[in-house]
Amino acid sequence: MARKKISLSNIIITTFLLVYSAYVIYPLFLMVMTSLKPTMEIMKNPLALPTKPIFTGFIRIFRDANFLLYLKNSVFVTVLALTFSLTSSIFLSYALARYDGKTVNRLYFLFLAGMIIPIRLGVLFLNVMLNALGMLDSLFSLVLIYTAMSIPFSMYILTGYIRMIPREMDEAAFIDGCSSFQMIPKMIVPLLKPAIATVAIYNFLPIWNDVYFPLIFIFDSSKKTFMQYVTLFFGQYQTDWNLVFAALTFATLVSLGFYAIGSKQLVQGLTAGALKG
Amino acid sequence: MKRSKTAFWIFVIPSLVIYVTFMLVPLVASLGLSFFEWTGYGAKKFVGFSNYIKLFTEEPNNQRLGNALKNNAYFFVITMLIQNVLALVLAVFLQKGLRGFKTLRTIFFAPCTVSVIIVGFLWTLIYNPIWGPLNNILAGIGLEKLQMAWLGNKATALPAIAVANAWQYSGIPMMLFVAGLNAIPNELYEACAVDGGNEWHKFRHVTIPSIKSVILIVSTMTFVGNFSSFEIIYAMEGTLAGPNYATDVMGTLFYRTAFGARTGSPADMGLGATIAAVMSVVIGVGVLFWLRLYIKQDDTKGS
Numbered sequence: 001m002a003r004k005k006i007s008l009s010n011i012i013i014t015t016f017l018l019v020y021s022a023y024v025i026y027p028l029f030l031m032v033m034t035s036l037k038p039t040m041e042i043m044k045n046p047l048a049l050p051t052k053p054i055f056t057g058f059i060r061i062f063r064d065a066n067f068l069l070y071l072k073n074s075v076f077v078t079v080l081a082l083t084f085s086l087t088s089s090i091f092l093s094y095a096l097a098r099y100d101g102k103t104v105n106r107l108y109f110l111f112l113a114g115m116i117i118p119i120r121l122g123v124l125f126l127n128v129m130l131n132a133l134g135m136l137d138s139l140f141s142l143v144l145i146y147t148a149m150s151i152p153f154s155m156y157i158l159t160g161y162i163r164m165i166p167r168e169m170d171e172a173a174f175i176d177g178c179s180s181f182q183m184i185p186k187m188i189v190p191l192l193k194p195a196i197a198t199v200a201i202y203n204f205l206p207i208w209n210d211v212y213f214p215l216i217f218i219f220d221s222s223k224k225t226f227m228q229y230v231t232l233f234f235g236q237y238q239t240d241w242n243l244v245f246a247a248l249t250f251a252t253l254v255s256l257g258f259y260a261i262g263s264k265q266l267v268q269g270l271t272a273g274a275l276k277g
Numbered sequence: 278m279k280r281s282k283t284a285f286w287i288f289v290i291p292s293l294v295i296y297v298t299f300m301l302v303p304l305v306a307s308l309g310l311s312f313f314e315w316t317g318y319g320a321k322k323f324v325g326f327s328n329y330i331k332l333f334t335e336e337p338n339n340q341r342l343g344n345a346l347k348n349n350a351y352f353f354v355i356t357m358l359i360q361n362v363l364a365l366v367l368a369v370f371l372q373k374g375l376r377g378f379k380t381l382r383t384i385f386f387a388p389c390t391v392s393v394i395i396v397g398f399l400w401t402l403i404y405n406p407i408w409g410p411l412n413n414i415l416a417g418i419g420l421e422k423l424q425m426a427w428l429g430n431k432a433t434a435l436p437a438i439a440v441a442n443a444w445q446y447s448g449i450p451m452m453l454f455v456a457g458l459n460a461i462p463n464e465l466y467e468a469c470a471v472d473g474g475n476e477w478h479k480f481r482h483v484t485i486p487s488i489k490s491v492i493l494i495v496s497t498m499t500f501v502g503n504f505s506s507f508e509i510i511y512a513m514e515g516t517l518a519g520p521n522y523a524t525d526v527m528g529t530l531f532y533r534t535a536f537g538a539r540t541g542s543p544a545d546m547g548l549g550a551t552i553a554a555v556m557s558v559v560i561g562v563g564v565l566f567w568l569r570l571y572i573k574q575d576d577t578k579g580s
Contacts, residue, residue, distance in 0.1 A: 009476075010373065010375060013370045013373055013375075014375060016366075016370060017367070017370055017371070017378070017381050018381075020367065020385070021381050021384045021385065023444075024384055024385055024387070024388060024444070025384065027399050027400070027403060027444070028387075028388075028399075030399075030403070030410060031399055042408070043408055046408040046409070046410060046413060047410055047413055047414075084295070088291040088292040088295065089292060091287075091288040091289075091291065091292070092288060092289055092291075092292035092293075094288055095284075095285050095288035095289050096289075098280065099280060099285050107289065107293070110301075111292070111296060114296065114300055114301075116497070116501060116564055117300075117304065117560075117564075118501060118505040118560070119299075119300050119303075119304070120505060120507075121304055121307065121505065121553055121556055121557050121560070122300065122302075122303025122304040122305075122306070122307045122553075123303070123307070123535075123553075124303075124307045124310055124535055124546060124549060124550050124553060125302070125303040125304075125306040125307040125309075125310060126299065126303045127546075128306075128310070129298075129302075129303065144295060144298075144299050145299050147295050147299070148295050148296050148298070148299035148300040149299075149300070151292050151295065151296050152296075155292070180280075180281075180284050180288075181284075205390055208392075209390075209391070209392035209393065209394075211392065211393075211394045211508060212507060212508060216536065227392050227394060230392070230394065230395065231394055231512075234398050244398075248395055248398060248399065251392065251395055252391050252392075252395055255390045255391050255392065256387060256390060256391070258390065259386075259387060259390040263383055263386070266386075266390070267386070267452055270449065270452055270453070271452060271453060271456040274453050274491075274494050274498070
């Protein structure tokens with residue numbers, strides 16, 4: 001292949017991509033800048049950089065007891081849902097990868113279907129069910145919904161990984177007198193680490209960012225999630241822009257920070273989930 | 278080696294119970310609810326197809342349904358045109374692999390990780406007619422004539438939302454296209470060059486046919502995403518999906534109908550379930566259509 005030269009087409013392509021990246025960054029940049037300006041200045045000079053950055057918005061949200069409570073609620077829901085879905089999916093995937101037969105195949109496709117069907121279409125019956133179980137308005141109901149939502153993708157990735165581990169390995173362990181219950185955590189899980197990272201990171205965002213299920217199932221003001229809080233906040237303080245933007249900025253930084261840590265896994269998960277093989 | 282069947286079921290059952298209880302049963306049983314009349318509290322009454330008759334023939338339900346389906350289709354078409362075409366262009370350009378392009382790719386994907394609700398709020402402010410940057414920028418470059426209340430105007434509201442949505446999500450199809458492009462063997466391009474093909478020929482006769490399955494999956498994802506969307510409209514136009522229902526999609530219509538008590542009108546869960554059933558059928562048909570094409574394509578590849 002010829003060495004890359006500075007050609008006209010490369011200049012055009014680079015310019016296009018740079019302009020587009022400015023377009024992608026601008027709204028986020030504007031949000032951060034606005035969060036550092038007093039409300040009066042936002043109204044007068046919406047596009048200018050802050051004359052003197054202020055952090056009062058951030059200080060006020062961090063002093064807000066609800067802010068910390070809702071953050072805690074979201075962490076609780078997310079951590080539990082990820083733990084449940086990961087633990088159950090590891091065993092599920094092991095079974096689907098190591099056993100053969102029609103039932104196994106059917107189960108595989110039953111779970112796989114969940115990757116494309118939006119769970120929210122069943123929200124009305126979930127409402128009836130949670131009501132009957134006395135679980136409306138409970139963070140734990142969100143945990144179970146998100147667990148169910150995360151299982152198909154986790155199963156898909158983990159099963160693929162386990163299939164690549166030679167079966168002789170578990171057989172050797174069985175001969176040594178290991179039961180499957182000991183063997184999975186001791187031998188399989190350590191080998192699955194990269195897959196587990198992909199699954200955890202890929203499933204984190206839709207759970208953390210979700211506002212649909214809390215909007216429908218959570219009313220008690222002490223049980224709201226963080227994104228629900230941001231939503232309410234936007235409505236409640238519509239005139240106090242400095243505060244609103246501080247809240248939006250903080251919420252965005254959490255997501256972007258997470259992306260910075262796990263972008264590789266996230267992209268891997270995305271492409272593996274959508275493209276075969 | 279024989280593996281124990283009991284162990285198999287012990288491994289499968291926890292996931293199966295959660296998945297079936299909180300996903301499959303609700304999906305199927307919600308369809309069943311469309312045959313009942315009930316407001317969410319108190320007893321349900323079996324009413325046969327009367328909810329369907331109410332939805333398809335009675336005003337204003339039938340108008341709202343038609344309007345929401347039309348808006349969803351419109352939203353889908355705009356998204357395909359701006360988000361997915363843009364994503365393909367970005368992927369093809371990134372494929373040139375010049376220095377720094379990896380960083381750009383990371384930037385392009387970043388908005389996908391932000392909550393839809395935040396993206397919606399952010400763009401509401403960008404479109405703000407009084408101090409929003411968009412109108413200010415238009416004024417700055419001498420295009421005052423184009424200034425308007427983007428979200429308050431019936432003609433521009435839905436496209437404006439689609440632009441915000443595309444700003445957030447073009448990164449996802451872009452990544453899928455990048456993965457698809459990476460899988461094309463270089464020999465195909467070389468063969469095309471030997472035959473005297475230029476860049477356009479390569480794109481038309483090598484790139485596009487090679488990433489057909491990616492195009493299919495991107496279209497399906499967009500279809501399913503649009504026909505179950507709710508948050509972006511909710512964040513930018515509220516549950517009433519104004520102005521005058523110009524941005525009302527199936528998701529907002531469903532929410533208002535089923536949980537209407539929170540938006541000022543009476544709740545009608547039976548009718549809501551009927552709307553959800555229509556959504557399930559539309560999404561189901563879309564997915565099946567894609568599956569058929571996908572399988573057909575796979576067959577031709579295999580033979």
